[in-house]
Amino acid sequence: MKKVAIIGGGITGLSAAYAVKRAQQEIDIDYMVFEKSSRLGGKIYTERTEDGFAVEGGPDSFISTKPWIFELARKLNCENKIIGSNDELKKTYILVGNKLRELPDGVMMIVPTKIMPFLTTNLFSWPGKIRMAMDFFVPKKKDANDETLSSYVKRRLGKECLDRLADPLVAGIYSSDPEQMSLKATFPILLEMEQKYGSLTRGMIVAMRNRRKAPTQGSASGASGASGASYEAERTLHMSFKGGMQDIVDEVYEALDKDKVFIDAEVLKVERVNGSDGSITYKLRMADGKIIEADAVIFASPSNDTATLIEEIDRPLADVLNEIPQVSSATVSLAYRKKDVKHDFKGFGFLVPLGEGRKIKACTWSSSKWSGRVPDNDHVIIRVFLGGARTQQMAFLPDDKMEAVAKSELKNIMGIDVEPIHIWIFRWSNGMPQYTIGHLDRLNKIDERVANHPGIFLAGGSYRGVGIPDCINSGTKAVEGVLRYLDNTI
Numbered sequence: 001m002k003k004v005a006i007i008g009g010g011i012t013g014l015s016a017a018y019a020v021k022r023a024q025q026e027i028d029i030d031y032m033v034f035e036k037s038s039r040l041g042g043k044i045y046t047e048r049t050e051d052g053f054a055v056e057g058g059p060d061s062f063i064s065t066k067p068w069i070f071e072l073a074r075k076l077n078c079e080n081k082i083i084g085s086n087d088e089l090k091k092t093y094i095l096v097g098n099k100l101r102e103l104p105d106g107v108m109m110i111v112p113t114k115i116m117p118f119l120t121t122n123l124f125s126w127p128g129k130i131r132m133a134m135d136f137f138v139p140k141k142k143d144a145n146d147e148t149l150s151s152y153v154k155r156r157l158g159k160e161c162l163d164r165l166a167d168p169l170v171a172g173i174y175s176s177d178p179e180q181m182s183l184k185a186t187f188p189i190l191l192e193m194e195q196k197y198g199s200l201t202r203g204m205i206v207a208m209r210n211r212r213k214a215p216t217q218g219s220a221s222g223a224s225g226a227s228g229a230s231y232e233a234e235r236t237l238h239m240s241f242k243g244g245m246q247d248i249v250d251e252v253y254e255a256l257d258k259d260k261v262f263i264d265a266e267v268l269k270v271e272r273v274n275g276s277d278g279s280i281t282y283k284l285r286m287a288d289g290k291i292i293e294a295d296a297v298i299f300a301s302p303s304n305d306t307a308t309l310i311e312e313i314d315r316p317l318a319d320v321l322n323e324i325p326q327v328s329s330a331t332v333s334l335a336y337r338k339k340d341v342k343h344d345f346k347g348f349g350f351l352v353p354l355g356e357g358r359k360i361k362a363c364t365w366s367s368s369k370w371s372g373r374v375p376d377n378d379h380v381i382i383r384v385f386l387g388g389a390r391t392q393q394m395a396f397l398p399d400d401k402m403e404a405v406a407k408s409e410l411k412n413i414m415g416i417d418v419e420p421i422h423i424w425i426f427r428w429s430n431g432m433p434q435y436t437i438g439h440l441d442r443l444n445k446i447d448e449r450v451a452n453h454p455g456i457f458l459a460g461g462s463y464r465g466v467g468i469p470d471c472i473n474s475g476t477k478a479v480e481g482v483l484r485y486l487d488n489t490i
């Protein structure tokens with residue numbers, strides 16, 4: 001029986017394992033998942049306490065515009081665990097001049113599409129608004145070369161829009177520096193709209209109109225194209241699971257064979273063995289000294305880890321993988337008794353532009369955004385983000401200092417000066433891949449090198465999408481590649 005080894009037990013590796021498991025119904029194929037840490041899920045981790053808090057260490061949601069997580073949930077029969085955000089409270093604030101200012105209604109990514117909210121918002125100055133409106137007249141770029149987010153936004157909408165909107169809102173998704181971020185690799189749609197409509201604002205307005213005209217998909221099962229599912233939750237832009245994002249990890253694990261998923265199982269190196277009969281086998285050297293043989297290997301590990309694993313097989317490939325930067329960040333979640341905190345929590349939280357000179361990047365009012373994160377209506381959870389491309393050092397503060405920073409910033413910004421009843425700190429060292437200028441060229445080089453090693457597949461957030469749905473898709477796609485390859489070698 002052909003064997004596929006999957007390195008990494010994050011959502012990419014688990015999705016891949018599940019795709020192999022399903023393929024077993026038709027093909028004789030075995031799988032093994034190796035995860036170096038002592039738990040599965042990778043960056044997805046929900047801590048659930050005995051007193052009823054559910055705290056996200058990493059992602060708190062997934063975007064509902066991509067189908068792959070719905071498809072996975074449908075196959076696992078757990079669509080009924082998907083929940084929407086509490087959109088009756090959907091407001092985002094941006095800290096400008098030490099005041100929380102509401103993001104005006106109608107902002108699509110970085111573009112205001114509704115006139116009145118744009119005219120009346122105090123998020124932008126009048127010169128800033130006039131500059132943004134100039135987008136209608138700024139000529140489109142002549143060449144189709146890649147560009148940084150910063151250069152694009154400054155060119156089309158002005159610096160104030162970059163500082164107050166694009167940087168915290170859009171670069172924030174990638175924990176990135178907009179001066180380095182490749183627009184083609186992250187938001188190619190912005191470049192396409194400029195080329196097609198001559199103006200980003202015009203393009204967004206057309207996109208909105210088209211969306212309104214499209215048949216509505218009111219539920220997540222509608223989004224996935226599933227039929228007959230019992231799932232009723234209204235589709236919101238960001239969605240999660242009743243028990244937190246960990247639910248999807250637990251559900252996939254439940255569907256796998258327990259004796260094929262190994263934790264505390266670090267792979268140190270992968271070697272390629274060319275048989276005299278033309279066959280290719282891969283040998284995984286494990287930290288405990290064992291050697292595992294496989295016919296195909298899916299590297300579902302972050303690109304920098306994959307570089308170390310693969311360097312003996314292909315040094316230039318390892319070099320390109322190492323060119324994808326990974327940056328560090330941390331989250332601090334604080335739980336309070338509601339009655340102790342004089343704040344209405346009417347919103348999902350706030351973002352902090354770099355220019356405000358603050359030590360935190362953003363703050364989510366988790367218990368407003370999601371139901372089921374606190375034991376009852378008498379508690380709140382606030383989640384503070386630190387680090388990212390330009391302030392990575394903040395992610396490595398010792399616990400007491402990080403806690404002090406979070407509390408002092410919440411006091412200054414939200415006026416909270418009481419002690420939390422719980423604090424949770426999660427650090428993500430080298431946890432966020434950066435799609436910087438040149439990322440697409442790097443991907444091409446990676447593809448070229450990988451093509452020299454039949455049976456090797458790379459998947460995960462380091463390459464073509466950091467979001468959880470993209471990771472699931474890449475894990476599933478890798479398995480399609482494995483099946484095609486093994487089919488040809490049988």
Ligand SMILES: Cc1cc2nc3c(=O)[nH]c(=O)nc-3n(C[C@H](O)[C@H](O)[C@H](O)COP(=O)(O)OP(=O)(O)OC[C@H]3O[C@@H](n4cnc5c(N)ncnc54)[C@H](O)[C@@H]3O)c2cc1C
Nearest residue numbers: 008010011012036042043059060267301460461466467468
């Ligand atoms: C703070 C934070 C917030 C985020 N928020 C969101 C969000 O709200 N929505 C969203 O869609 N995305 C979000 N993301 C991104 C998303 O979480 C990740 O892109 C995704 O979870 C990556 O999954 P993965 O399986 O590809 O990688 P990982 O989760 O990194 O899993 C890779 C696994 O490989 C293992 N591994 C590495 N080397 C080896 C080895 N040699 N041997 C064995 N195992 C190995 C690692 O231990 C790890 O468990 C966030 C990320 C962070 C850090």
